[in-house]
Amino acid sequence: MKFENISNVWLFGLILLLLNACSSTQTLGDESILEQVKERGWLNCGVSGDLPGFSYVNLEELDITKLDNDQNIPNNISQQIQRSVVGFDVDICRAIASAIFDNPNAIRYRFLNTKERFEEISSGKIDVLSYTTTWTVERDVSINVEFAPIVFYDGQGILVRENSEVKSLRDLNGKVICVETETTTKKNLEDEKKERNLTFKTRQLQDKRDVYRLYEAGECQAVTSDISQLAASLNLLKNPDEHIILPEILSKEPLAPAVIDSDLQWVEIVRWIVFALIEAEELGINQNNLEQKKASTDPKIIRFLGLEGTADSIGSRLGLEPDYTQRIIRHVGNYGEIYERNLGPNSSTPIKRGLNNLWNNPEEPGLIYSPPFR
Structure with missing residues (x-):
C-alpha cells in the first residue's frame, strides 16, 4: 500500500484508532x-x-466414576455429594471460594476424567481446574489454559507387587504396564521405552x-x-501392604491448578490466592493465631492481611476485598x-512433604516459594 500524501497517513491512522476503540468496547x-x-x-x-x-467423595455407597455431572440428580443427594x-485439590478450590464469598462451601464440583478436564475449562463449565495436573510446555502453549502456581512437586513412579522381585522399569521387560490415557505419564513411558530400548507392553x-x-x-x-497418585490409590487396593512404589523416578511432574487464559484478572486472582496460602505459612499465620497476628506491628503482616487502612490494598488491586487473605x-x-x-x-494418604516444604525450611528446604506481597 502506498500513501500519496500525508493526509492519507492521518486518515489511515484514524481508521485504525476507530477499529481499536470498537474492539476495546466489545472486550470491556x-x-x-x-x-x-x-x-x-x-465457584x-x-x-x-x-x-x-x-479429591475424594467421602461416601462409601457412591461410585463417583458412575456419576454423570449433567444428569438430573435429586437435590438432596447432590448436596450430600458436594x-x-x-x-x-479441593482445599485449593475452597480457598478461592473463601476469598470471593467468605464462604469455603460456595462451590459446585464437577467430577472429571483426564480427557474431560481441559475440555471443561475451554467450554466454560468450570472456573478452575484443581486436578493433580502437570504443567508442561505443550499444555501451556497449545491449550487455551493458564497454569496457576505449582502446588505440588511430584515425579512419575511405578507401583508393583512387593513379592514381584521387580526393582526398576527394566525388570518389567516383557510384562504389561497399565497407564491412564490423556496423561503425561503415558508419554513419559513411551519416551523411556525408546530411549532405553525396553520391551514392556503398555495397556492404556x-x-x-x-x-x-x-x-x-x-x-x-x-x-x-505420578507418585502422589500411586500413594493415594494404594487405598483403593484390597491389600495395600502387598504393594510398593519403586524408588525409581521417571520424570518431573509439577502439579498446578489451571484456568482459561482469556481473562487476565481471573488468572491473577487464582495465582495470588495460591500464593497467599504459601505466604501465610512463611509468615507463621494460621487458623489458630490469625486474630493474634492481626495485632502485629510487622509491616509485612499488616500489608499481607490488608490492614493498612488504605484504598490501595493488595485485595482491591485484584478486585477482591482487602481482607481476602484473612478469609482464606x-x-x-x-x-x-x-x-x-x-x-x-x-492423614489417610501420608506423603512425605520433601520438595513441598517451604524454601526456607531449616531441616529440609523445599521448592515452595511465593513472590513478595508488596
Whole structure:
C-alpha cells in the first residue's frame, strides 16, 4: 500500500484508532469470570473426585466414576455429594471460594476424567481446574489454559507387587504396564521405552479404577503414574501392604491448578490466592493465631492481611476485598495446614512433604516459594 500524501497517513491512522476503540468496547462489554462467579453465587471447580488425599467423595455407597455431572440428580443427594468432597485439590478450590464469598462451601464440583478436564475449562463449565495436573510446555502453549502456581512437586513412579522381585522399569521387560490415557505419564513411558530400548507392553485405560482393577486381576504387572497418585490409590487396593512404589523416578511432574487464559484478572486472582496460602505459612499465620497476628506491628503482616487502612490494598488491586487473605486463612488455613490435613503423617494418604516444604525450611528446604506481597 502506498500513501500519496500525508493526509492519507492521518486518515489511515484514524481508521485504525476507530477499529481499536470498537474492539476495546466489545472486550470491556464482556462480563469477567469474577463477575460471573459473583452473580452465580458459587465457584465451579473441576476435580477428579476419586483420588484419596487430593479429591475424594467421602461416601462409601457412591461410585463417583458412575456419576454423570449433567444428569438430573435429586437435590438432596447432590448436596450430600458436594458436602462430602475432601482433599488437597479441593482445599485449593475452597480457598478461592473463601476469598470471593467468605464462604469455603460456595462451590459446585464437577467430577472429571483426564480427557474431560481441559475440555471443561475451554467450554466454560468450570472456573478452575484443581486436578493433580502437570504443567508442561505443550499444555501451556497449545491449550487455551493458564497454569496457576505449582502446588505440588511430584515425579512419575511405578507401583508393583512387593513379592514381584521387580526393582526398576527394566525388570518389567516383557510384562504389561497399565497407564491412564490423556496423561503425561503415558508419554513419559513411551519416551523411556525408546530411549532405553525396553520391551514392556503398555495397556492404556481412560478410567483410573480400571487401571487398578486390571492390575489387581494380574492383567498388568505394574502401574505407572505420578507418585502422589500411586500413594493415594494404594487405598483403593484390597491389600495395600502387598504393594510398593519403586524408588525409581521417571520424570518431573509439577502439579498446578489451571484456568482459561482469556481473562487476565481471573488468572491473577487464582495465582495470588495460591500464593497467599504459601505466604501465610512463611509468615507463621494460621487458623489458630490469625486474630493474634492481626495485632502485629510487622509491616509485612499488616500489608499481607490488608490492614493498612488504605484504598490501595493488595485485595482491591485484584478486585477482591482487602481482607481476602484473612478469609482464606480463617476458613482453610495456610499451605502447611492444607498439606498436613490431607497428606500429612496422620492423614489417610501420608506423603512425605520433601520438595513441598517451604524454601526456607531449616531441616529440609523445599521448592515452595511465593513472590513478595508488596
